[in-house]
Structure formats: C-alpha cells, structure tokens
Amino acid sequence: MELLRFSTAGSVDDGKSTLIGRLLYDSKSIFQDQLDALEAYSNQKGYGVVDLALLTDGLRAEREQGITIDVAYRYFATPKRKFIIADTPGHIQYTRNMVTGSSNSNLSLILIDARNGIVEQTNRHSFIASLLNIAHLVVCVNKMDLVGYDENKFNEIVDGYKVLASKLDIKDVTFIPISALNGDNVVDRSTNMSWYNGPTLMYLLEHVHLSSDINHIDGRFPVQYVIRPKEDRYHDYRGYAGRVASGIFRVGDKVMVLPSGFTSTIKSIDSYDKTMEECFAPQSVTIVLNDDIDISRGDMIVRENNVPQSSQDLEMMMCWFGDTPMQPNGRYILRHTTKESKCVIKDIRYRIDVNTYHRNEEEKQIKMNDICRVHVRTQVPIFFDSYRKNRITGSVILIDEATNNTVAAGMIM
Amino acid sequence: MQLYNLDHLRDLEAESIYIIRETAAQFERPALLFSGGKDSIVMSHMARKAFYPAKIPFPCVHIDTGHNFPETIEYRDMWMKEIGANLIVGHVQDSIDTGRVKEEKGPNASRNALQTVTLLDTIAANKFDACMGGARRDEEKARAKERIFSHRDEFGQWDPKNQRPELWMLLNGKKSVGENFRVFPISNWTEMDVWMYIVAENIPIPSIYFSHQREVIDRDGMMLATSDFIIPGPNEMPRKEIVRYRTVGDMTCTGAVFSTASTLQEVIDEISASRTTERGTRSDDKRSEAAMEDRKKAGYF
Structure with a gap:
C-alpha cells in the first residue's frame, strides 16, 4: 500500500474542515467515541446537527475562535492507500503554516467557494503550491449545493483558474465540483451533477500517480x-x-x-x-x-559521475516566518540536509506579491509571511541541486542565532 | 522494470529512523521514554535498527507509577535485555515520598497526573536535553498539531501557539540552556500501522495485549482490573471476564475490553472492526474535552 501525503488550503469559511471531516466520515475513519464527543459538544453548543468541522478543530483556543490556527495532521486509510493530510489554515497571517504543511506533500487540495469564485486566497494558495513544487493540484469547487449545482458556474470558475494557473509553474490540475456538507463527489458520486463525468475526490486521491514524484536519478x-x-x-x-x-x-x-x-x-x-x-x-x-x-x-x-552543484553563493526563493523582519546583511544559521553553515543575506532581489504575482524590486523590507528572492552567502560551500529538481537537496531553513527559532524557508533556484 | 516504491510501513519506518538518528546527532543527552506500551516498543525496536551494529547510543527511561501491570514490568526488563539498552527508572513513589507531589484521594485516585512531576525531575536529574516519546498524531487532537521536534521551555512546558515551523525534514533542535525537546519519531503512524509493523517485524509485546481472564469491575463506563490500587466499592461487583488491553497504562485508569483475540492477527482483525479509538479506554482523557492539551502544556509526555 502506498502513502499519499496531501495538504489542504482554503479560506476561513469555504468549508475545508467540513470537507476533511467528510473524507474521514465517509471513509469510516471516525470512531464511535470521537462521534460521541462531537455530538455532545454540538448539542451543548446547540448546533442541532453534528458539525463535522469540529473533528479537525483541535485546540481549545481554536474552538473558542472557531478557526483553525495551526497545521494539524490527519490520518485515514482506504483499502487502496494510506493518507496523511496536513490541514493548514487559510487566513492571511498564517502563510507560514501553509508553506510548512505543503513542504512534504505530493498533492495540494485547493478549495473555492462556488458562490465567491476565485478570491485573493486562491491566488496565494496556488502560488505557494507552485513555489513548493507540489506535483499534483486538485481544485475543489465547494458549496455547489448553494449555487443550484450549476454547471455554468463551475465552468466559469475553471476557466478563471486556468488563466491564473498559466502564470504559475503548475503541472497537473484537476477540477472537481463538490458539496462537502452533503457529500456530493467527495467519496460518493453526486446524483445532483450528472453533467460532471470526472472522478470523485476520493477516487482521485486513491489513483493519482505517485512514483514519478521521487527523484530516482541523482544519487x-x-x-x-x-x-x-x-x-x-x-x-x-x-x-x-x-x-x-x-x-x-x-x-x-x-x-x-x-x-x-x-x-x-x-x-x-x-x-x-x-x-x-x-x-x-x-x-x-x-x-x-x-x-x-x-x-x-x-x-x-x-x-562519482553525477555530482551536485557546489557554491557559497545561493540564489533562492524565501518565505519569511520570523516575528522580526529579515535583517539586511543579517547573519543566520542555514541548515541544508544534515549540514549547517553560518550565512548572511547579501541582497533582496525582489519581493513578490502573492496575490498579484507582481515582483517589487524596490521593496527591501521583508516581514512575516512575505515571499522574496534573495542572494545568500554561506560560510562554507553547500552541495545542492535546484529545488525544482530535488526537494531535499534544494531546500534550506534559516535559524535565528539569538532566539534559535526557524525564521525562514528557502528553495534554491 | 524494477519499481522503486516503498510500501507505506517502510516509508514510515525510514522516516522514524531518520528522526531517531537526527535526535542522536543534534542533542548531547537524548533519551527514549519507554512505557512498555506498543508504541514505545516499536520506537525502541527502530532505535536498535537505526544504529546497528552499534548499541543504542542513549538510555531508555521508564516512569514507574508504582501502579503498573506486573506483566508490563516483566516485559520491560526482558525487552531492555533483548535490545541491549540501558534502562533508567523514575519512580512516582519517590516523588510522593519526598513531598514533590500529593497523591490523589478517593476511589478514582490516579497517579497519572503525578507522572509529569517525576518525568520532569528525572529529565532534570539526568540532564536530558531531548526525550523521544511514542506519541502519535492520530491519537488525540492536541497531538495532531505537535511538531516532531517539540520545544519545551525551561519549565518543561509546551506552547502550542508558538511552535517552530517544521519544513521538509529539516528538524531544528537548537535550544538555550535549560530548555529541552520532546521528539516524536512515530508522529505519522496510526494505531493500525503500529500493529502491522509489529507483525511484519515479529516484535514481542506484553501479554496483556492478548486475551486473558481477569477479575474486573465496572467504573465510569470502563472495565478496570481489580488490584491493590483498584478496590471494589460497595456497589461494584467483581467478576471474571475474558478481556485484553488496547493500551498499556496505569492500572488505575486503563480499561480492559472484551476480547478473545489471542494472536496478533486476531488483534488486528478486532481493531479493524472496532468502532472506538484506543484512547476511549483511558479515563485520563475523559476527564475533560481538553484534558490532553492541558497535560501537554504542563509537560506531560
């Protein structure tokens, strides 16, 4: 049995938690005592029905705010595959969690609310999926029940998304019209959308081709x-x-x-x-x-006949996570595979607007959740491949020497 | 053509061995927390694999509540010999005797919460800077969000809102003086994965995981074994049942389930058909909806 790791991303209210709850529920991965706890909580709050979203809203702080605040991992299996979901929050201040959750994924699942179509978040999530070189992208147009299961509405969103995707390096996209709340096209084929002939979400997750995602060439x-x-x-x-x-x-x-x-x-x-x-x-x-x-x-x-590049000067795309902004000429510890080196950020080439994909070459202030291209100089040579070719030898993290915190993720060009 | 695909169990094993080696490489005084339960057994089995043919380069630590199943202790001593590991035992009884903790009173008294103090004291006494635990993210909601390298402040506490981002497999174990880490090598395993791996690797496990006859009473919706620590109340009628355990914990809070499963395959078949999680047999999690989150913040395993 193969293992598929995928990440989910969505805006606050587009039903991501409900969708994951639905996948777990319909694949019978939820145990009776978990359901009992959910029912008790739902009743206590007076929801009337069992809120599947509660399955993934783990921490008490989240329950109080009603939003997911961090990457949470979920597990389920079908007779065909085993799945690990990195469930990442969709709101603005937590881009870092999305990058984190996507870093080990083979597939990214992007949710679009059928009523709202493509929104800023869609741009951002797609950009991050492309940046992290996720092999497969699945766009779920959710809440189809609220637009009367309208085929035109779905096609309009698909067309809009294709325009967006053309600006990014995205290889494999599939679009699926769903209703997470009612279960349409999640595990079971919808009887409300006979116009849709593609796979259900579960079918896709079970059959997407994985073995080509690993680099078996460069030793x-x-x-x-x-x-x-x-x-x-x-x-x-x-x-x-x-x-x-x-x-x-x-x-x-x-x-x-x-x-x-x-x-x-x-x-x-x-x-x-x-x-x-x-x-x-x-x-x-x-x-x-x-x-x-x-x-x-x-x-x-x-x-011997296939060696990586070696350099002290690295060009990379970087996502900043630190509470304090990136220090120009700042010194950090760079970790690459099992190696560490001191490093200095020599130059910020540009900052990229993840909503419009505009490159701003004047902007030198890099704050939490910003994505930019930088030139990093390391103390010792690093042996690397480009991130596009090799996720492991092409990725780095930066650690702040004073706080020991992980303050950035880098993908070598 | 040869297919270079890893089966999911081998994929998980490779990841766990990587994490265990990374812990040994990044920390000065790591330790492996061993409960005698199947998760820590699987973890210690992989620790042996990770450094073979050398010995496991860190000790195993058992926090003994004094209320353990005798079968667990017997197994622990056998297994430590088998894998050639050094064992360090922290006794909750010592924490009680020295007045570090107060024992709960009443029929539901459990030493489960007290373990945290003994654990933190044992970590401090041995200057451990990283403790590997067998917690899995599928077990419980708070655990689903915890990092593989999980930072603890100088009071041994976890701050769920301020966790370091963890990307790819670049684990950051840097820390200041007095701080330490909890490391969870089998974070991504499920209960079923653990069982399937035990079968695949033919790993011995404590006998209480298999069906046996035992004297039990019903208390708070659970079947607890009668013992020196679980005294039947006036309305609790002890009776003999054919049972087994899904988790190995303290005798005061670990409930038995009816079962005739006496082989690993029967245990797996039973779990496949089961409709409750293994933590449903633990009263320590039932105390409140956020019970695990509170205990973890305080420094629990």
Missing part, C-alpha cells in the same frame, strides 16, 4: 551519523548512516564524498536484519565504503 546521500560500534568484533566498522535523498546506490558503485572529493566504492549497504544490494530514496540505511576516508555528519556521498 545523493547526506551523512547523518557515523556508526562506530565499541565492540571488538566490529573493530574496523565505520558505517555512514543516513536517508537516501534521491537516486539509487548499489554495492560496488563508484562514489565521491563531498566536500573532500575523495572517491571510493560502496562495500555494503546495511540495515539491521539484512545487507542490501541497493538502496533508493527515501530509505534509511547505513553505507560502508571500501576505503578509509574521514567522513562526518554534514558530508554528502554522491555518485
């Missing part, structure tokens, strides 16, 4: 931990533990270790109960080399 193995058993029988054992970021490594492969540039061949690929002939992303394994080379955490083992 990249960031070393996480060096394993040196303190037992006599393993006296000479030096294993390099890590998770394959991309590509495939086989016993006997010629490899190069960065930054030293020394070459060797793979002696064995070990996991606890077996030695393996090959390993591939995203497996966690231990690699042993035939030569005694000094390797430590932060180094990268790559295929």
Whole structure:
C-alpha cells in the first residue's frame, strides 16, 4: 500500500474542515467515541446537527475562535492507500503554516467557494503550491449545493483558474465540483451533477500517480551519523548512516564524498536484519565504503559521475516566518540536509506579491509571511541541486542565532 | 522494470529512523521514554535498527507509577535485555515520598497526573536535553498539531501557539540552556500501522495485549482490573471476564475490553472492526474535552 501525503488550503469559511471531516466520515475513519464527543459538544453548543468541522478543530483556543490556527495532521486509510493530510489554515497571517504543511506533500487540495469564485486566497494558495513544487493540484469547487449545482458556474470558475494557473509553474490540475456538507463527489458520486463525468475526490486521491514524484536519478546521500560500534568484533566498522535523498546506490558503485572529493566504492549497504544490494530514496540505511576516508555528519556521498552543484553563493526563493523582519546583511544559521553553515543575506532581489504575482524590486523590507528572492552567502560551500529538481537537496531553513527559532524557508533556484 | 516504491510501513519506518538518528546527532543527552506500551516498543525496536551494529547510543527511561501491570514490568526488563539498552527508572513513589507531589484521594485516585512531576525531575536529574516519546498524531487532537521536534521551555512546558515551523525534514533542535525537546519519531503512524509493523517485524509485546481472564469491575463506563490500587466499592461487583488491553497504562485508569483475540492477527482483525479509538479506554482523557492539551502544556509526555 502506498502513502499519499496531501495538504489542504482554503479560506476561513469555504468549508475545508467540513470537507476533511467528510473524507474521514465517509471513509469510516471516525470512531464511535470521537462521534460521541462531537455530538455532545454540538448539542451543548446547540448546533442541532453534528458539525463535522469540529473533528479537525483541535485546540481549545481554536474552538473558542472557531478557526483553525495551526497545521494539524490527519490520518485515514482506504483499502487502496494510506493518507496523511496536513490541514493548514487559510487566513492571511498564517502563510507560514501553509508553506510548512505543503513542504512534504505530493498533492495540494485547493478549495473555492462556488458562490465567491476565485478570491485573493486562491491566488496565494496556488502560488505557494507552485513555489513548493507540489506535483499534483486538485481544485475543489465547494458549496455547489448553494449555487443550484450549476454547471455554468463551475465552468466559469475553471476557466478563471486556468488563466491564473498559466502564470504559475503548475503541472497537473484537476477540477472537481463538490458539496462537502452533503457529500456530493467527495467519496460518493453526486446524483445532483450528472453533467460532471470526472472522478470523485476520493477516487482521485486513491489513483493519482505517485512514483514519478521521487527523484530516482541523482544519487545523493547526506551523512547523518557515523556508526562506530565499541565492540571488538566490529573493530574496523565505520558505517555512514543516513536517508537516501534521491537516486539509487548499489554495492560496488563508484562514489565521491563531498566536500573532500575523495572517491571510493560502496562495500555494503546495511540495515539491521539484512545487507542490501541497493538502496533508493527515501530509505534509511547505513553505507560502508571500501576505503578509509574521514567522513562526518554534514558530508554528502554522491555518485562519482553525477555530482551536485557546489557554491557559497545561493540564489533562492524565501518565505519569511520570523516575528522580526529579515535583517539586511543579517547573519543566520542555514541548515541544508544534515549540514549547517553560518550565512548572511547579501541582497533582496525582489519581493513578490502573492496575490498579484507582481515582483517589487524596490521593496527591501521583508516581514512575516512575505515571499522574496534573495542572494545568500554561506560560510562554507553547500552541495545542492535546484529545488525544482530535488526537494531535499534544494531546500534550506534559516535559524535565528539569538532566539534559535526557524525564521525562514528557502528553495534554491 | 524494477519499481522503486516503498510500501507505506517502510516509508514510515525510514522516516522514524531518520528522526531517531537526527535526535542522536543534534542533542548531547537524548533519551527514549519507554512505557512498555506498543508504541514505545516499536520506537525502541527502530532505535536498535537505526544504529546497528552499534548499541543504542542513549538510555531508555521508564516512569514507574508504582501502579503498573506486573506483566508490563516483566516485559520491560526482558525487552531492555533483548535490545541491549540501558534502562533508567523514575519512580512516582519517590516523588510522593519526598513531598514533590500529593497523591490523589478517593476511589478514582490516579497517579497519572503525578507522572509529569517525576518525568520532569528525572529529565532534570539526568540532564536530558531531548526525550523521544511514542506519541502519535492520530491519537488525540492536541497531538495532531505537535511538531516532531517539540520545544519545551525551561519549565518543561509546551506552547502550542508558538511552535517552530517544521519544513521538509529539516528538524531544528537548537535550544538555550535549560530548555529541552520532546521528539516524536512515530508522529505519522496510526494505531493500525503500529500493529502491522509489529507483525511484519515479529516484535514481542506484553501479554496483556492478548486475551486473558481477569477479575474486573465496572467504573465510569470502563472495565478496570481489580488490584491493590483498584478496590471494589460497595456497589461494584467483581467478576471474571475474558478481556485484553488496547493500551498499556496505569492500572488505575486503563480499561480492559472484551476480547478473545489471542494472536496478533486476531488483534488486528478486532481493531479493524472496532468502532472506538484506543484512547476511549483511558479515563485520563475523559476527564475533560481538553484534558490532553492541558497535560501537554504542563509537560506531560
């Protein structure tokens, strides 16, 4: 069974929580005691019906405000697939949560209220999905029941969205007319929209093609931990533990270790109960080399004939998360795979308006939730691929040295 | 053509091993919180895998309420030997004896809340800077929002509104003096994943997960085993039932379920058909709608 990670985004009232509640409910992923707790709460509040949205509104603070305030993860499974939902809030001040929730997703689900059509939030969510290079996009036009299940209304929104998408780097979009409240086209096919012949949302989630989402070409193995058993029988054992970021490594492969540039061949690929002939992303394994080379955490083992770029000067798109604005020429810690380096933000190339996609080259003030392109200079060389090619070796976070907070996410160009 | 696809269990395992290794690499004094329950068993099994052929480079910590099922303690000692881990035990009884906590009174007295103090004291005494726990996000609403590397302030407290963004798998374990982290390597597993993995890896588990006969009473909608700590009240008639446990917790707050499931496959079949979550058998979560959120803020597991 495969695992699909997807994220949801929507405005405050377009029914995102209800949709997730519906997916969980109709796929029978909600247990009786959860329903009992929901019913009790709904009755106490005098809602009349069970509010499915309450299933995903976790924290008490949210219940009081009636909005989702942070990324919440949900789990359900069907006989075909297992799903992890990163449920992210849609309101303005929480762009950072959307970027966070989308970072590990294969698919992004964007909700549009059929009555309102495309709104500013739609632009922003689509931009972020494109920025984070999410392979599949599903646009659910929700609340079709409130527009009389009108086909023209749906087509109008689809056409509008296609114009929007043409300005972005989006590969695969599917449009589905739904009513999360009534369950139309969520799990079960709607009897109210016979004009729609496409898949239901659940069918799409179960069948969207995933294996091509992983880079199996460029062999990249960031070393996480060096394993040196303190037992006599393993006296000479030096294993390099890590998770394959991309590509495939086989016993006997010629490899190069960065930054030293020394070459060797793979002696064995070990996991606890077996030695393996090959390993591939995203497996966690231990690699042993035939030569005694000094390797430590932060180094990268790559295929000799396919090496990543190496530079101290990185151009990247950056989403700012910090409470305090980005400091021009500010110094931060950059974390890239298992490596860390001090860095300085040399230049802000432009700030991008996520609603209009306009690039403002004059704007040098970068605040929380802003997205910009920057030039970052690192203290030591970083071995990277472009984010479009490789999500793992193309992504970084910035950490504020004073507060230790994660203040930015970067995608290397 | 060879397909380079990982089955969902192997995908989850690879992620968890990555997190466990990252914890060992980023922290000076990590520890693994071991309850004797299936989640911490699976986590410790993967810790063994993560560093093989070396030994697990951190100790396992058990907070013993003194009200544990004897089967749990027996299992714990066997399993620690099996995986070759060092065990550190923090006793709630010690916290009571030294006046750090006051024991609850009455028939529903539980040491569950007291564990938090013992846990924080044990962390402080051993200067642990990262404690791995077997919590899963599917268990409970507050847990659904917690990060994998979850920051605790110098009072051991969690601030749900001020969590660090966590992107890709770039985990940020930086901290100031006195602060520490809780790390949740199996955040993305569900109850079913854990069971399927136990089968796939043939991992031994405590006997109370399987069907057995036990003397129980009904209390607050749960079947509690009679013991030195659960004394039947005047209207509570002890009776013998064929039961098993879905979670391993304190005897005072962990309810049994009727079950004849005596093999792993039967347990899985039973869970598949079940209509209640495993936490439905825990009275500590039923005390209020936001019970877990409050306990987590205070520094609970």
